[in-house]
Amino acid sequence: MTHCQYPECTEESVTDCFYSDNETDEPDYRYCVEHAPKEGFCYGCGQFWAGVERFDFATTWGGIQGLCENCDEQVRNELGENDDDEEFEDHFGYYL
Ligand SMILES: [Zn+2]
Ligand SMILES: [Zn+2]
Secondary structure, eight states, rough: OOOSSTOOOOOEEEEEBBBTOOSSOOOSSSETTTTHTTTTOOTTTTOEEEEEEEEGGGGTTTTTTTHHHHHHHHHHHHHOOOHHHHHHHHHHHOOO
């Protein structure tokens, strides 16, 4: 059984998280939507994005907290949604 590796978190819906130097298929960590971004990973693709301003301060850039710019853009394109952020987040939460 896989669950979030954050201490005491039992969430079973997780993203495989990889550091940029990980060249295997084995994720370094598995974190849930809440904890992946806390540890610096995008919860969409699982890549390590901490330290990138566009990721750390996504909302100030009009993005979505916890998603890297690639995933942010991808999700927007998929939904065909560009200007209604609230509705967009609802959709994405449901999506997961
Ligand atoms: Zn968690
Ligand atoms: Zn991403």
